[in-house]
Amino acid sequence: MPYLNTTAVESGVTSLAAAFPTADLIELPEPTFEGRTCHALRIGTHDGQPKPAVVLIGGVHAREWGSCEILLNFAADLLHAHAGGTGLAYGGTSFTSAQVRTILEKLDVVVFPLVNPDGRRYSQTVVPLWRPNRNPAQSGGNPAAVGVDINRNYDHLFDFRTAFHPLAPVRVSDDPADPDQVYQGPEPFSEPETRNVRRLLDHFVRTRWFVDVHSYSQKMLYVWGDDQNQSADPAMNFRNPLFDGKRGLKDDQLYAEFVEERDADDSAVLAERFCEALKGVRGKEYTPQPAFDLYPTCGTSDDYTYARHILSGQDEEKILAFTVEWGTDFHPPWAEMKKIVLDVDAGLVQFCLTALA
Numbered sequence: 001m002p003y004l005n006t007t008a009v010e011s012g013v014t015s016l017a018a019a020f021p022t023a024d025l026i027e028l029p030e031p032t033f034e035g036r037t038c039h040a041l042r043i044g045t046h047d048g049q050p051k052p053a054v055v056l057i058g059g060v061h062a063r064e065w066g067s068c069e070i071l072l073n074f075a076a077d078l079l080h081a082h083a084g085g086t087g088l089a090y091g092g093t094s095f096t097s098a099q100v101r102t103i104l105e106k107l108d109v110v111v112f113p114l115v116n117p118d119g120r121r122y123s124q125t126v127v128p129l130w131r132p133n134r135n136p137a138q139s140g141g142n143p144a145a146v147g148v149d150i151n152r153n154y155d156h157l158f159d160f161r162t163a164f165h166p167l168a169p170v171r172v173s174d175d176p177a178d179p180d181q182v183y184q185g186p187e188p189f190s191e192p193e194t195r196n197v198r199r200l201l202d203h204f205v206r207t208r209w210f211v212d213v214h215s216y217s218q219k220m221l222y223v224w225g226d227d228q229n230q231s232a233d234p235a236m237n238f239r240n241p242l243f244d245g246k247r248g249l250k251d252d253q254l255y256a257e258f259v260e261e262r263d264a265d266d267s268a269v270l271a272e273r274f275c276e277a278l279k280g281v282r283g284k285e286y287t288p289q290p291a292f293d294l295y296p297t298c299g300t301s302d303d304y305t306y307a308r309h310i311l312s313g314q315d316e317e318k319i320l321a322f323t324v325e326w327g328t329d330f331h332p333p334w335a336e337m338k339k340i341v342l343d344v345d346a347g348l349v350q351f352c353l354t355a356l357a
């Protein structure tokens with residue numbers, strides 16, 4: 001199988017850290033249910049103090065295999081180009097050596113390619129379309145009820161039965177045996193994988209951008225995921241119980257989620273530039289759009305990450321948060337996946353440059 005297995009992804013991360021002085025290995029604190037320890041990389045020059053950080057994660061959903069390759073290659077490309085003093089070329093999109101140097105000097109680029117190693121192993125060896133982790137705690141012995149959807153386990157509108165309109169097609173479940181594999185877990189951050197991601201955000205206190213790499217649908221999504229965006233009424237927001245039971249419907253007058261206009265604009269620009277650079281590689285059209293336009297969600301990484309500065313009373317840095325949905329199926333033939341890696345990596349390099357602009 002040309003896709004990397006769990007062990008190969010991990011050794012890719014550790015060997016990059018060993019090979020390049022501009023890459024630090026980060027061991028995540030929480031082992032998975034099957035006892036695997038996860039690692040991330042911090043990429044960037046060392047100048048004694050933390051720089052603004054972009055945190056990129058992947059391998060959250062087990063069956064979305066190529067996300068790990070996308071992030072490992074992204075890390076390797078930046079490190080090789082910086083060490084060699086060269087630029088980067090992805091088909092028709094290219095970057096100069098000065099742009100590469102700017103990214104490594106001005107940013108902490110934090111790359112966590114495999115959040116859910118247990119799930120990836122299970123998907124690659126037993127059930128190819130497996131999505132969640134492998135935690136059996138809520139399964140009651142039913143093999144079909146093993147696993148929690150990590151990207152429903154973050155603390156954002158977790159009590160969806162209270163928060164959402166009864167008719168909202170919110171894509172989440174409180175049933176461990178849910179056939180769509182979107183079981184949210186017993187409580188927010190019940191899973192080690194989710195807590196590892198939170199730990200990265202806590203550790204890199206100057207994180208200002210976050211990207212969660214998923215498949216599929218050729219989109220670059222930004223907040224919010226629970227309802228349509230509005231910038232007119234700050235009181236209409238996810239913390240206000242007046243709007244319980246009203247969220248999650250499309251084109252309705254009941255509710256839309258507040259986002260500051262500047263954040264909505266900045267998010268749209270970052271997503272648009274990502275898609276433009278990606279298209280330059282070989283012409284693939286990705287769509288930049290708010291996550292809700294795909295389908296309503298709760299407990300996702302992007303909404304949680306953006307909401308952190310609101311929940312902290314603005315004590316924490318504001319993080320603009322995104323979800324890439326690459327490709328048109330979970331397991332493209334490897335020859336096509338290699339091209340998708342180049343597409344998305346060109347978009348991610350441009351994302352970093354746009355963030356710095």
Ligand SMILES: [Zn+2]
Binds near residue numbers: 060061215
């Ligand atoms: Zn996914």
